[in-house]
Amino acid sequence: xxxxxxxxxxxxxxxxxxxxxxxxxxxxxxxxxxxxxxxxxxxxxxxxxxxxxxxxxxxxxxxxxxxxxxxxxxxxxxxxxxxxxxxxxxxxxxxxxxxxxxxxxxxxx
Amino acid sequence: xxxxxxxxxxxxxxxxxxxxxxxxxxxxxxxxxxxxxxxxxxxxxxxxxxxxxxxxxxxxxxxxxxxxxxxxxxxxxxxxxxxxxxxxxxxxxxxxxxxxxxxxxxxxxxxxxxxxxxxxxxxxxxxxxxxxxxxxxxxxxxxxxxxxxxxxxxxxxxxxxxxxxxxxxxxxxxxxxxxxxxxxxxxxxxxxxxxxxxxxxxxxxxxxxxxxxxxxxxxxxxxxxxxxxxxxxxxxxxxxxxxxxxxxxxxxxxxxxxxxxxxxxxxxxxxxxxxxxxxxxxxxxxxxxxxxxxxxxxxxxxxxxxxxxxxxxxxxxxxxxxxxxxxxxxxxxxxxxxxxxxxxxxxxxxxxxxxxxxxxxxxxxxxxxxxxxxxxxxxxxxxxxxxxxxxxxxxxxxxxxxxxxxxxxxxxxxxxxxxxxxxxxxxxxxxxxxxxxxxxxxxxxxxxxxxxxxxxxxxxxxxxxxxxxxxxxxxxxxxxxxxxxxxxxxxxxxxxxxxxxxxxxxxxxxxxxxxxxxxxxxxxxxxxxxxxxxxxxxxxxxxxxxxxxxxxxxxxxxxxxxxxxxxxxxxxxxxxxxxxxxxxxxxxxxxxxxxxxxxxxxxxxxxxxxxxxxxxxxxxxxxxxxxxxxxxxxxxxxxxxxxxxxxxxxxxxxxxxxxxxxxxxxxxxxxxxxxxxxxxxxxxxxxxxxxxxxxxxxxxxxxxxxxxxxxxxxxxxxxxxxxxxxxxxxxxxxxxxxxxxxxxxxxxxxxxxxxxxxxxxxxxxxxxxxxxxxxxxxxxxxxxxxxxxxxxxxxxxxxxxxxxxxxxxxxxxxxxxxxxxxxxxxxxxxxxxxxxxxxxxxxxxxxxxxxxxxxxxxxxxxxxxxxxxxxxxxxxxxxxxxxxxx
Numbered sequence: 001x002x003x004x005x006x007x008x009x010x011x012x013x014x015x016x017x018x019x020x021x022x023x024x025x026x027x028x029x030x031x032x033x034x035x036x037x038x039x040x041x042x043x044x045x046x047x048x049x050x051x052x053x054x055x056x057x058x059x060x061x062x063x064x065x066x067x068x069x070x071x072x073x074x075x076x077x078x079x080x081x082x083x084x085x086x087x088x089x090x091x092x093x094x095x096x097x098x099x100x101x102x103x104x105x106x107x108x109x
Numbered sequence: 110x111x112x113x114x115x116x117x118x119x120x121x122x123x124x125x126x127x128x129x130x131x132x133x134x135x136x137x138x139x140x141x142x143x144x145x146x147x148x149x150x151x152x153x154x155x156x157x158x159x160x161x162x163x164x165x166x167x168x169x170x171x172x173x174x175x176x177x178x179x180x181x182x183x184x185x186x187x188x189x190x191x192x193x194x195x196x197x198x199x200x201x202x203x204x205x206x207x208x209x210x211x212x213x214x215x216x217x218x219x220x221x222x223x224x225x226x227x228x229x230x231x232x233x234x235x236x237x238x239x240x241x242x243x244x245x246x247x248x249x250x251x252x253x254x255x256x257x258x259x260x261x262x263x264x265x266x267x268x269x270x271x272x273x274x275x276x277x278x279x280x281x282x283x284x285x286x287x288x289x290x291x292x293x294x295x296x297x298x299x300x301x302x303x304x305x306x307x308x309x310x311x312x313x314x315x316x317x318x319x320x321x322x323x324x325x326x327x328x329x330x331x332x333x334x335x336x337x338x339x340x341x342x343x344x345x346x347x348x349x350x351x352x353x354x355x356x357x358x359x360x361x362x363x364x365x366x367x368x369x370x371x372x373x374x375x376x377x378x379x380x381x382x383x384x385x386x387x388x389x390x391x392x393x394x395x396x397x398x399x400x401x402x403x404x405x406x407x408x409x410x411x412x413x414x415x416x417x418x419x420x421x422x423x424x425x426x427x428x429x430x431x432x433x434x435x436x437x438x439x440x441x442x443x444x445x446x447x448x449x450x451x452x453x454x455x456x457x458x459x460x461x462x463x464x465x466x467x468x469x470x471x472x473x474x475x476x477x478x479x480x481x482x483x484x485x486x487x488x489x490x491x492x493x494x495x496x497x498x499x500x501x502x503x504x505x506x507x508x509x510x511x512x513x514x515x516x517x518x519x520x521x522x523x524x525x526x527x528x529x530x531x532x533x534x535x536x537x538x539x540x541x542x543x544x545x546x547x548x549x550x551x552x553x554x555x556x557x558x559x560x561x562x563x564x565x566x567x568x569x570x571x572x573x574x575x576x577x578x579x580x581x582x583x584x585x586x587x588x589x590x591x592x593x594x595x596x597x598x599x600x601x602x603x604x605x606x607x608x609x610x611x612x613x614x615x616x617x618x619x620x621x622x623x624x625x626x627x628x629x630x631x632x633x634x635x636x637x638x639x640x641x642x643x644x645x646x647x648x649x650x651x652x653x654x655x656x657x658x659x660x661x662x663x664x665x666x667x668x669x670x671x672x673x674x675x676x677x678x679x680x681x682x683x684x685x686x687x688x689x690x691x692x693x694x695x696x697x698x699x700x701x702x703x704x705x706x707x708x709x710x711x712x713x714x715x716x717x718x719x720x721x722x723x724x725x726x727x728x729x730x731x732x733x734x735x736x737x738x739x740x741x742x743x744x745x746x747x748x749x750x751x752x753x754x755x756x757x758x759x760x761x762x763x764x765x766x767x768x769x770x771x772x773x774x775x776x777x778x779x780x781x782x783x784x785x786x787x788x789x790x791x792x793x794x795x796x797x798x799x800x801x802x803x804x805x806x807x808x809x810x811x812x813x814x815x816x817x818x819x820x821x822x823x824x825x826x827x828x829x830x831x832x833x834x835x836x837x838x839x840x841x842x843x844x845x846x847x848x849x850x851x852x853x854x855x856x857x858x859x860x861x862x863x864x865x866x867x868x869x870x871x872x873x874x875x876x877x878x879x880x881x882x883x884x885x886x887x888x889x890x891x892x893x894x895x896x897x898x899x900x901x902x903x904x905x906x907x908x909x910x911x912x913x914x915x916x917x918x919x920x921x922x923x924x925x926x927x928x929x930x931x932x933x934x935x936x937x938x939x940x941x942x943x944x945x946x947x948x949x950x951x952x953x954x955x956x957x958x959x960x961x962x963x964x965x966x967x968x969x970x971x972x973x974x975x976x977x978x979x980x981x982x983x984x985x986x987x988x989x990x991x992x993x994x995x
Contacts, residue, residue, distance in 0.1 A: 026134075026137065027134060027137075027138050028137065028138045028141040028142065032145075046135075046138060046163075046164055047173070050131075050134070050135070050173075050174050051173040051174050054174045066130075069137075069141075071144075073137060073140070074133065074137070075134070075137045076130065076133075076134045076137070
């Protein structure tokens with residue numbers, strides 16, 4: 001397995017927000033989802049995931065609630081707040097601009 | 110913002126719940142991971158192992174989560190405090206030494222600060238004290254800084270100024286108060302009726318003066334000062350309404366003042382101007398040149414002192430143009446405005462600031478010492494720190510932990526220091542009273558407590574940061590090696606050596622200050638005062654002037670008192686004089702200078718007449734104080750009111766005014782030639798107005814020809830205090846209305862004259878001694894640790910054939926090299942900072958080589974001893990044991 005690419009600083013937050021935009025999810029679910037969607041390119045370490053979740057919650061971009069998981073266990077579910085949605089839109093735009101710019105540079109021969 | 114705050118609070122309140130939530134969440138994550146692994150076909154054991162590995166260091170990121178979650182500051186601070194307190198209590202030796210060292214440093218600063226705050230910084234206890242000013246007149250060309258005001262001048266300044274709300278006057282008189290057990294001489298402040306209103310002073314009892322008190326023919330009233338009321342009337346709560354006889358009139362007490370600093374001097378009682386016989390006479394009021402009052406004013410709101418100064422300067426030059434006779438051009442004339450607060454504390458400022466600096470430096474040394482101790486301890490805690498770091502504590506978090514510990518120490522030191530300061534405060538109040546009337550305001554109040562708290566915390570941060578930042582980042586190294594010998598250990602040793610250099614240099618500066626002050630004091634005490642204070646008793650006598658009011662009556666009273674005093678057993682001689690050498694009142698008021706003219710030497714137009722201090726002395730005065738006769742004769746009983754008027758001058762006058770000529774037989778005049786005095790003798794110079802002042806030019810006239818003298822002096826065969834009671838009673842026997850006070854021996858007077866430099870020297874010496882002890886302890890500590898750590902190396906040296914003496918020499922040399930560096934830095938510092946001291950020194954240069962040599966020697970010896978004690982252990986090292994100890 002190839003070594004997962006290190007995430008650009010701040011990108012993790014955006015990925016979490018994006019993942020949660022699809023619906024509320026628990027921490028493990030978020031990491032699985034990102035891994036799956038990125039086809040194992042991005043592996044989110046728990047050591048980065050939870051501090052990031054706590055930080056986002058602290059910033060009021062997401063909120064959490066205890067609920068039961070698919071297999072009927074108590075799990076903490078996170079969902080986007082309204083500010084979180086706004087933040088996501090902004091960050092997505094930023095990211096698209098940035099990646100387009102990087103693309104252009106890389107494709108210039 | 111609010112959410113952040115509420116999350117803090119929530120996190121704090123529900124700390125356990127938050128922890129549980131986090132555990133549960135992570136647990137869930139782990140289980141899901143295991144499940145997923147099992148689904149992929151692993152055995153449960155394998156799945157669990159794999160999951161745990163993937164999970165990584167749980168504690169580390171739990172800590173990160175905690176940090177992010179909020180309230181890390183408050184919560185972890187509490188945790189740090191708990192942990193720190195535990196650590197400190199587990200090392201009682203270290204804790205005790207550190208707390209005590211800090212307590213001394215912080216205590217010294219608290220005490221000095223409470224003095225500085227009470228005297229220099231606290232607003233005056235008057236309403237809007239910063240608006241109060243003192244107005245002064247000067248004759249700059251005659252070099253007189255403070256010319257009193259005449260009545261007409263007070264009126265002019267009151268009416269013509271633009272910048273003052275009000276102008277009030279004040280002068281001091283000394284009256285005899287009858288009606289108590291003995292006649293009592295009371296220092297009386299004679300003031301405008303609205304004086305206390307302008308100052309904004311509310312009475313403690315009764316009332317202060319009102320306008321009607323100042324109307325002519327109104328009843329005479331008195332207001333007592335707090336100190337006098339407490340001291341002489343036992344704080345009698347029924348005092349208001351009591352009637353005393355003063356100046357042959359009944360005076361009713363109408364009020365008592367609160368304890369406030371008084372200026373220019375402490376008064377016993379106050380009376381309105383109309384009741385002062387001198388001040389209320391029409392003749393006095395009409396004479397623009399009859400000057401005796403001082404003047405206070407209150408600035409109009411928002412008027413700066415500079416503006417008032419400009420205003421009064423204009424006023425002064427107008428007056429000078431209007432009345433050229435009263436303000437002769439050759440004396441010059443100016444008026445100045447000084448803030449009352451500044452004036453009250455002018456004398457105290459340099460000494461107090463030096464003391465504050467000293468206390469600050471002592472604290473710095475104490476800080477360095479505790480930092481040193483902490484470093485030494487940190488070397489032993491290397492492993493603990495490494496483990497904590499491995500468990501997820503960030504570098505910042507570790508530093509915070511160390512800072513919490515140091516702050517705990519310093520706050521404990523602060524509390525103890527506060528107690529020390531409270532204990533020593535009374536001493537300092539007595540000390541401060543020698544410089545300012547504000548001394549009674551010194552106390553440990555809220556501001557001082559805040560200062561102590563701030564300085565404690567600052568101290569903790571300062572000595573905590575030093576060790577904290579030398580903390581190591583290379584965890585693995587720290588974990589592997591045994592703490593003391595890691596690379597961090599070497600760096601810390603360097604920091605510790607630098608601390609020693611700093612301590613030695615600061616100690617050197619403090620010792621130099623103390624040394625200079627001490628040298629100055631010794632010089633002062635070696636000054637020949639020009640008289641013999643041994644076995645002489647002095648007392649102030651104040652006849653009731655309303656009964657004794659002709660020259661004949663005065664002469665007769667003085668003669669009877671002298672005869673009676675001489676007849677007492679044990680009295681060798683007795684004299685009455687206007688003042689005596691080193692009399693505290695004389696030192697305060699300065700020489701009573703008058704202009705005179707020498708016969709045949711007319712004073713050129715526009716020049717100032719020669720000035721001399723005019724004194725009266727009865728026949729035996731020079732014999733009584735043993736002021737030597739240099740030439741001619743002193744007074745005899747024949748020099749009475751009917752004889753030719755004579756004078757005796759001192760050597761300074763002869764030198765300054767006659768040069769090589771012989772003054773005896775020459776004549777001088779005080780009244781532009783109306784009467785002439787023949788100089789009959791020259792006496793030796795006396796340091797009348799302070800041992801540190803050059804002898805003034807003095808001219809003595811016989812009491813019988815000069816009128817008045819207020820002090821009785823008796824030389825006794827035995828201890829002068831033994832005849833004090835007798836002499837006092839003999840005065841009452843001669844005249845029951847004559848008040849006697851200020852009974853003291855000239856020995857006491859002389860010792861009083863050097864009391865403030867002596868106290869300053871003692872305080873500085875105490876601080877310097879403290880610094881020396883702390884520094885010595887610091888040096889010994891560093892040496893002990895260094896020897897301890899080098900046991901192995903020293904053992905190798907011994908095993909290879911070095912003699913114990915040689916090894917000892919080497920260790921000592923290395924230790925002393927830091928002391929020498931510190932000493933060099935200290936010399937440079939002392940040379941730079943010595944100038945601060947120069948205003949406190951007498952006949953000693955701030956660069957005095959003897960002091961520098963002596964202090965360097967003392968410091969070297971103490972440092973060598975401090976090095977030697979731990980270094981001696983070197984000789985007892987057994988090479989074999991040392992080598993095996995690895």
